[in-house]
Amino acid sequence: MKKRILALLIMLLMLLSSCNTQNSSPSDSSTDEEASHEQTTDAQSTAEKTEQTTTEEESSTQGPEISPLAFVYTSQDMGQLDATLTLEGEDGIYEIYYMDTELSRLEGYNKITEITVENGIGSIDIIDSVIPPTAFGIIAINTETKDTYEAKIQSERLLGDEAYIFGVLSDVHFGRYNVSGTGDDAIDAFDNALDHFDEIGVDFVAITGDITSEGEEESFIKYTEAVSTRNYEVFSCTGNHDVTAIANGLWKQYMNKEAFDGSNSRITDVSANGLDFVFCPDEAETTGDVFVFLSQMRWSYNSSTSTLLDFSQINWLKSVAEKYKDKTVYLFFHTFLCGPDGEGHTGVGNIKNPAGYEYDLPYTSGCGDEKLFRGILEKYKNIIFFSGHSHWMFEMEKYNENANFSNFNAEYGYMVHVPSVTEPRWVDDDDTYRESKNTQNSQGWIIYAYDKYTLMIPVDFVTGTYYTEYMEIIYTSIQE
Numbered sequence: 001m002k003k004r005i006l007a008l009l010i011m012l013l014m015l016l017s018s019c020n021t022q023n024s025s026p027s028d029s030s031t032d033e034e035a036s037h038e039q040t041t042d043a044q045s046t047a048e049k050t051e052q053t054t055t056e057e058e059s060s061t062q063g064p065e066i067s068p069l070a071f072v073y074t075s076q077d078m079g080q081l082d083a084t085l086t087l088e089g090e091d092g093i094y095e096i097y098y099m100d101t102e103l104s105r106l107e108g109y110n111k112i113t114e115i116t117v118e119n120g121i122g123s124i125d126i127i128d129s130v131i132p133p134t135a136f137g138i139i140a141i142n143t144e145t146k147d148t149y150e151a152k153i154q155s156e157r158l159l160g161d162e163a164y165i166f167g168v169l170s171d172v173h174f175g176r177y178n179v180s181g182t183g184d185d186a187i188d189a190f191d192n193a194l195d196h197f198d199e200i201g202v203d204f205v206a207i208t209g210d211i212t213s214e215g216e217e218e219s220f221i222k223y224t225e226a227v228s229t230r231n232y233e234v235f236s237c238t239g240n241h242d243v244t245a246i247a248n249g250l251w252k253q254y255m256n257k258e259a260f261d262g263s264n265s266r267i268t269d270v271s272a273n274g275l276d277f278v279f280c281p282d283e284a285e286t287t288g289d290v291f292v293f294l295s296q297m298r299w300s301y302n303s304s305t306s307t308l309l310d311f312s313q314i315n316w317l318k319s320v321a322e323k324y325k326d327k328t329v330y331l332f333f334h335t336f337l338c339g340p341d342g343e344g345h346t347g348v349g350n351i352k353n354p355a356g357y358e359y360d361l362p363y364t365s366g367c368g369d370e371k372l373f374r375g376i377l378e379k380y381k382n383i384i385f386f387s388g389h390s391h392w393m394f395e396m397e398k399y400n401e402n403a404n405f406s407n408f409n410a411e412y413g414y415m416v417h418v419p420s421v422t423e424p425r426w427v428d429d430d431d432t433y434r435e436s437k438n439t440q441n442s443q444g445w446i447i448y449a450y451d452k453y454t455l456m457i458p459v460d461f462v463t464g465t466y467y468t469e470y471m472e473i474i475y476t477s478i479q480e
Contacts, residue, residue: 069140069151074125079159079453079473081129081138087115087122089149092142094122098132098468099139103150106135108459109466115140130471131158133448133455159450164283167197168445170208170334170388171420173241174219186422189442190226193421193461197232200446203283204232206291208388208418209239209334211255220245220254235259235279238295239334239389240308240361246275246297256293269323271316273297278320287451287476290324292317294333306364308335314372321380328454328476329383336387336417337374338365340408348406348415349390351399354429359390374412383413384454384474386445391420391436394443394458394470396427404458405472414474416456419443452476 075082087094094115098106109132115124137152174186197205212219227234235256238246245251252274258264259277269278275295284290294317300306321329339346344362352358363370377383397403407414419425424441425434442462448455454474458467 069138069149071151073154073157076157078157079131079455080157081112081126081131081153083126085115085124085126087117087140087149088120089117090142090145090147091117091120092144093117094140094142094149096126097139097141098135099137099150100134101136103137103139105139105141106132108464109468112138112468129468130455130473132457132466132468132471133159133162159448159453159455162448162450162455163287164203164281164449165201166281166447166449167193167202167205168208168332168386168416168418168447169193169205169421170386170418170444171210171239171391171423172207172223173210173213173420173422174222175216176213176423184222185439187222187226189422189439189461190223193442193444194226194230194234196459196461197446198230202232202446204279204281205230205234206293206330206332206386207234207236208332208386209237209296210241210388211236211239212242212245215242215244215246215248215250217250217254220250224254235291235293235332237293237332237334238275238297240296240299243297243299246295251275251295259293269316269320272312273310276313276316278324284449287328287449288326289328289330289449289476292320292329292331294331296334301361301364303364304367306367307369308363309369309373311369311372314369314376317373317376321376321383325380325382327382328449329380331383331385333385333387335361335363335389337370337377337415338362339402340411342366346400346402348402348404349387349392349417351392351396351403351427353399353427353431355432357427357432357434359392359434361389377412377415381407381410381413382476384416385413386416386418388418388420390417391423391425392417393419393424393426393437393441394460394467396425397470404470405456416445416472418445421461 070086072084074084094117096112096115098109100106112129113124113126115122131153135153137150140149172186172190175184176186211223238251242251252260259267259270260274266280267277268280277293279291296308297310298308300308336349337347338344342365344350345352345358347362350359350362377385392403394404404417421442421444424437424443426437427434441460443460446457446459454476456472458470
């Protein structure tokens with residue numbers, strides 16, 4: 001029995017040996033080392049599969065795995081996000097926002113743009129998006145699932161520490177509005193805007209006129225009460241609604257008094273009429289920037305003989321522009337210019353909706369003082385000109401791409417429209433007259449001044465919204 005079992009084992013071993021010989025061929029160059037490598041690879045593959053299974057199991061309980069946003073920068077301009085954005089992730093529509101250092105949506109700023117992801121990938125070009133001073137990066141939020149994707153902005157693209165901050169408002173019109181029935185809505189809106197400026201720590205505020213309804217003293221008293229408790233100075237030029245107060249002396253009695261009594265050494269170059277002046281804030285000492293307030297003298301529009309300024313003012317403005325031609329000059333004057341084509345609705349500060357409605361009181365094109373004023377902006381492109389007057393909200397840019405801001409392909413210095421802080425105006429496509437958004441909205445600009453740049457952020461003080469899509473950056477004249 002034992003001999004039979006031993007014989008069977010020997011036959012089995014011979015059979016196994018024969019099988020191994022048949023499976024081998026002269027062309028088979030596998031070595032023990034390669035076999036060992038294959039075994040190692042198989043082991044690694046098994047480990048990777050195990051790890052992948054584990055990751056998938058974790059994913060199934062923790063939500064989809066987040067892929068980072070990918071950027072290819074198309075411009076290296078400071079303060080701008082010119083880039084191609086590619087997003088790999090779950091299909092859907094993603095809203096793109098700026099995020100803070102806590103990787104959360106940056107408070108107040110509305111979305112930059114949207115991107116649609118299909119079949120796991122989406123791509124979009126972001127052109128001329130301006131990076132706010134507190135930006136850390138951007139965040140993409142899926143509008144349905146709320147999944148988030150984050151990416152940092154290159155730190156060298158940020159502008160750095162600003163030299164100073166100032167606010168710009170327009171068209172206050174105390175005593176004109178009481179929509180809510182609880183008092184003077186203009187006081188509430190103006191105070192609310194000044195409170196916001198207090199919170200962010202502006203160094204001063206500029207207003208492009210129309211403090212009053214018809215130049216009445218009561219409005220000046222309200223204005224004085226509102227600004228007297230602030231931690232910053234407030235200056236204004238006159239608007240068409242304030243011209244009565246020039247003749248009766250109320251403007252000089254209540255407004256910009258330091259310009260008239262000589263008590264402020266930072267106010268220089270006061271014009272012969274005592275209304276126009278240059279403000280040189282201490283905060284702008286390192287940049288050399290100056291602020292020019294030019295007062296409108298008349299309510300005179302739409303006539304071949306219309307004039308808003310005295311010709312002595314034009315000569316004064318010319319001399320100031322020449323004196324400060326190597327500086328950044330912020331000019332504040334109430335009424336906006338027509339477009340280069342002479343049309344009112346194509347200028348910065350105006351629009352025309354599809355129904356044909358437009359604001360019909362621009363600086364009358366072709367009049368004597370208008371041509372000279374326009375010529376100064378053509379010659380001195382270091383001037384950034386702020387105007388108000390039409391009250392149009394920032395959103396009205398949908399009817400005119402230059403409604404808020406333009407230099408018309410470098411034909412002029414920059415022009416900037418300032419909406420009303422108390423009565424922003426709106427018009428729909430089919431409206432034949434404008435709608436006032438009293439108490440619903442209140443708008444103006446926050447300006448961050450740097451050595452070589454001016455960053456402009458539009459804000460609604462009621463909704464607390466910073467309008468990302470309307471932000472602008474100006475490379476100022478003193479840039480190297």
